[in-house]
Amino acid sequence: MSIKIANISKSYKKVNALKNISFEVKSGELFGLIGPDGAGKTTLFRILTTLLIANEGVASVAGFDVITDYKSIRKNVGYMPGKFSLYQDLTVEENLDFFATIFGTTIEENYDLIKDIYIQIEPFKNRRAGKLSGGMKQKLALCCALIHKPKVLFLDEPTTGVDPVSRKEFWEMLKRLQQKGITILVSTPYMDEAALCDRIALIQGGKILEIDTPAAIVKHYLKPIYNVSANNMYQLVNSLKAYEYNHSVYPFGEFVHYTDRRSDFNPAELKVYLESKKLSNITIEKTVATIEDTFMELAK
Amino acid sequence: MNTNKVIQVKELTKVFGDFTAVNAITFDVEKGEIFGFLGANGAGKTTAMKMLIGISNPTSGKATVAGFDVFTNAEDIKKNIGYMSQKFALYDDLTVKENITFFGGIYGLSRKRIKEKAAILIKELGLENVANKLVGSLPLGWKQKLSFSVSLIHDPKIVFLDEPTGGVDPITRRQFWELIYKASHQGITVFVTTHYMDEAEYCDRVSIMVNGKIEALDTPKKLKEQFKVDTMNDVFLKLARG
Known part of the structure; x- marks a missing residue:
């Protein structure tokens, strides 16, 4: 050593x-x-x-x-x-x-x-x-x-x-x-x-x-993590933060990294919610965690 | 003049002796836009920014900021913009409230207005419990958020941020960017320099300076398409490395 x-x-x-x-x-x-x-x-x-x-x-x-x-x-x-x-x-x-x-x-x-x-x-x-x-x-x-x-x-x-x-x-x-x-x-x-x-x-x-x-x-990052994007970043972050099932919402470059509290999370449901908030061009795709995601989860 | 253009820069140049630090840069920034101003160390960013905030006289070219000419109305520019840098922000040995009062006073706000502003600001940032504590005793992230809010105390049309998030943890860095989004949403133009390339992605448009010139200027999406790469980091590496 x-x-x-x-x-x-x-x-x-x-x-x-x-x-x-x-x-x-x-x-x-x-x-x-x-x-x-x-x-x-x-x-x-x-x-x-x-x-x-x-x-x-x-x-x-x-x-x-x-x-x-x-x-x-x-x-x-x-x-x-x-x-x-x-x-x-x-x-x-x-x-x-x-x-x-x-x-x-x-x-x-x-x-x-x-x-x-x-x-x-x-x-x-x-x-x-x-x-x-x-x-x-x-x-x-x-x-x-x-x-x-x-x-x-x-x-x-x-x-x-x-x-x-x-x-x-x-x-x-x-x-x-x-x-x-x-x-x-x-x-x-x-x-x-x-x-x-x-x-x-x-x-x-x-x-x-x-x-x-x-x-x-x-x-070690166990939760499924999603890249979410929409036409307006500011409103997207606010809407995700207001979503009752969110576990974490962090802007990551052009996307927002989103994790959900539920084990049976359905992205389609989230899309409907975001549309109700008047967001458009919504994409929700699974992605992999980075060191930064892990750090933020541990530091939470 | 187009009133939606808060910054208009044409062929702006600064020469030191036989060295051209800023070489005929041209760009406009719109009202409410988040404009990322990137470049390698020594590319000329700081010199360009100093001219735009009215503390350095350009050698040639034209520029107006918040409607004022950088050659003839530099003093008016200083009164009408906000400025925050990582290096100089707040006075560590004044309390949160004292700092707000001090900067409010500097910008000529009335006592009544300062009082109102201080109350709003402290509430918005959740600093009620530390309002009478010395700023030096606060965590860096809190200081930076406070510093940003103080830079907006006189309701400027535009705020210049010089590497505002250096050294803070990733959560605080994101909270800071939420403040930036909010300001932009309220119509304030944000002109920001950073070395974090993920933050470049948060900007509406990004310019990249190389050896005194603006070599690229577009939305992050279009820049990535133009250089056929996936991240702003790669755009930067491609451009600055040649």
Whole structure:
């Protein structure tokens, strides 16, 4: 096991940020921590990277205890915090050189590991980090977190606020790093990124809702789920919410995902109801649950 | 001028030194429309939006927002639009009521009107129990909903939303969109930027900016047909990646 977390709790004054969290991440695994702001993701990252001490529970990273062996952990992990934390007034190259030196290595020694990513920002190597675009900052931060060849990489919301193209590229980079044997714990509020992880933990309000592979989590969603569409989205959502048998009504792109409370639900009946609400072009088709459906059902 | 067009933009351009951030963009937005303004980081969205809300002078082109010219009447634009961004929303160390009063005052509402508005708003959002609590103590999702409602306090014709739903949970994100639908239903035009492509599907029309230009503009359905893909995410990837 690369990361072991057992019964970890942490509270700040009145807020219980983490409530009795336990899970393990296997060596070489790409593990996702999926949840919204305030779920406790950053607190957990800070405990695992030895920047914060838990109130209760034990945890180890790369075989080292977070309390008694914190110095070994710091040598063996890379951490990319959610907030950009490099030196804004050092250049790209100076930042990278700085982090390499701190860890007693050189850019040349581990260049192989960062090459794919670094060549994308190399044309700007003499630019100050503070003057880079969001996407380039993110790539530089990743290089700096990798330059000492860590065993475990912690990435706290690396793609928040990043456009879909850059997000896709970032995940392709993560996959390549995983192939080089690095264990990765990554957090994200984007549910579509969950599908790209080997296993995920859904987290909300300091509690783990569920841990499994993305495919298995989706299978745990037992209710039949329907794509409903009509001529007017706003009225459709309102009408479905007013329907006495509804279990859940969530807009999903061009459709509304609808589940019914009854086991003998008949879509034709719902269609008649929606027509009575003066909606037209109604379609009701069975669909499959996504991670987001599962998350919302569990968080309800 | 067609009064149904709340935003009219023609060949709008912004140049910084030798860099053209916004390159002759042209589009109209209708009354009550939910208009999605998408693009990769650095494509020029923020620069374009800044010109439309009257805080950045265009280099060339024409644009009117809520009937006012962006070159000559920028101050009138600011008074007549709503604006909400994820980065700046409300004052954390003022209470819910104080925030509403503050923004009502800024927009020149009478004390009586502010009182009425505050009561309606707090009731609609179900914030009765936390009306006198500091905004900083509220969950992010509540703050965002409150922030949206506050951006509408002066009954603007149009509201600009800059990545309004970043980081919130999927249920709250949907509740937020219900507020957007409601506003649109009441005739308010909604101009919104987002990185969530499922939210792009909720828009009436969507424009996608690439390197300073609008490369696509249509309903989500037609864009998907045009690019022969199933989701807006794929439309975006196809366009922005070339």
